[in-house]
Amino acid sequence: MKYRILFIVLMNLLITKVYNQENKAPLKVGVIGLTHTHVHWIFGSEPRGDIKIVGIVEPNTELAKRYAEQHKFSMKLVYTSIEEMLNKAKPEAVTAFGTIYEHLEVVEAAAPRGIHVMVEKPLAVNMEHAKKMKELAKKHNIHLLTNYETTWYPTTHKAYDLVKKENAIGSIRKIMVHDGHKGPKKIGVNEEFLEWLTDPVQNGGGAEVDFGCYGVNMLTWFMNGKLPNSVTAVSQQLQPENNPKVNDESIIILQYDNTVAVIQGSWNWPIGRKDMEIYGLRGVLYVDNRHDLRVRISEGYDGYDEEVMKLEERAAPFDDPFALFAAVVRNEVQLENYDLNALDNNMIVVEILDAAKKSAEQNKTIYFKK
Structure with a gap:
């Protein structure tokens, strides 16, 4: 009974x-x-x-x-x-x-x-x-x-877990992030979007802002909110006929104590991409896209053992920005420090982007005060 x-x-x-x-x-x-x-x-x-x-x-x-x-x-x-x-x-x-x-x-x-x-x-x-x-x-x-967009990629979070929680490839030494496409006009964004996306005031810059921010956001998360020691950036205008007011090519180098990051935000990729490579002492992660991730563990000089992963979508509400927004507002989810969505992370993103723009304009490395 x-x-x-x-x-x-x-x-x-x-x-x-x-x-x-x-x-x-x-x-x-x-x-x-x-x-x-x-x-x-x-x-x-x-x-x-x-x-x-x-x-x-x-x-x-x-x-x-x-x-x-x-x-x-x-x-x-x-x-x-x-x-x-x-x-x-x-x-x-x-x-x-x-x-x-x-x-x-x-x-x-x-x-x-x-x-x-x-x-x-x-x-x-x-x-x-x-x-x-x-x-x-x-x-x-x-x-x-x-x-x-990349916050909702299951591969983004799997890569973080492999590196930060499982120590799968050893201590991080280099991260390379690639984001972008052929350019707003070439991919056919509508007139209302194009008008401000290629305006330095309304957008805050060109490709270095539009796509450089993705890599800076993820780096800030991986580095637990630590500012880099320095920022060195190069930007260029390769499509003056399409983007006359802004730069459309950007490379941002972030130097930390034991890690270097190279962030390439561009409106000149022949094929659109959002991918990342994370190099550790023992191996490398290739975050190829939203669902595909490869782990290579070093063997000898140039050999490796590879595991290929095909990931499913994350569980709700972590699979959708507005579902998570609702959960946060309702106190059902509390964001961790320097979470990809969080304010503390994104304040640092803007600070680094400002330094990157200054570095490119002045052709010099910008150092952060510790």
Whole structure:
């Protein structure tokens, strides 16, 4: 009898848990801006049920109509100003899909109301903006997250575990990160996105910002939030006809005590890529893409034993930016220090990017004060 009672109790607890999960109200989210085409991501994510889009800010009515037709939302959701949307839609959180320069404006509007914010990478156009955003987030006790595509790659996290938790290849000596594509115009981004993505003020720079930030974000995570000793960068404009205002080629070298990192963010790759190589004392990891990872352990001079991995997607909510955003806001997940999404990591990202731009402009190495 007692086992039957225990079984019934456990089943009731399980049913209650499933019921609560299935009936948990989604996080009410406002989408601010539609000019960043990563915004398709949030519309694709909404059907999961973690979030509900309650308002959209986009003054460009024609652009809003195009998205409304594609994603089947009502134009009644669309507002022309942030203040109007916040007042009428009353979101719990907002996501920023406008220019990088506009991220500060979003935080200035949302933070005093206690509304949490997620921005697309990078956090800010420069440290001046980043510091103001951090102050507002801390003062008003809101979460301020930054979203990168590579954060959701299962290979990114497997590589971290292999290196940091399992010591699979020995101490890190070199990391090489490659990100980018043929260039915004060549890959056919829409006019509204192209206009600001190739603007040094609205984007904060060119390829060194757009794609260099990925590598800096991951390096900061791997190095436990430690600043490099120095930053040396080279940037160049190889497509003046397509990117007349910004550089489209970038190499950023970060020097740590026992590790060197080479980050290549480019709008000149003939084939789009987001991959990474991590070299340790005993071997190397090749993070080829979202799902494919290779581990090579050294044997002799140039021999190696290789393990090839094909990884599945991570478990919810760690497989989707907006599911995780909802979980963080609801205190179901607490981000670790220098997590890829976390504010402390992304403050360092902006600091390093500022130093990289300065290094390239002045043709010299920039040293950080310890």
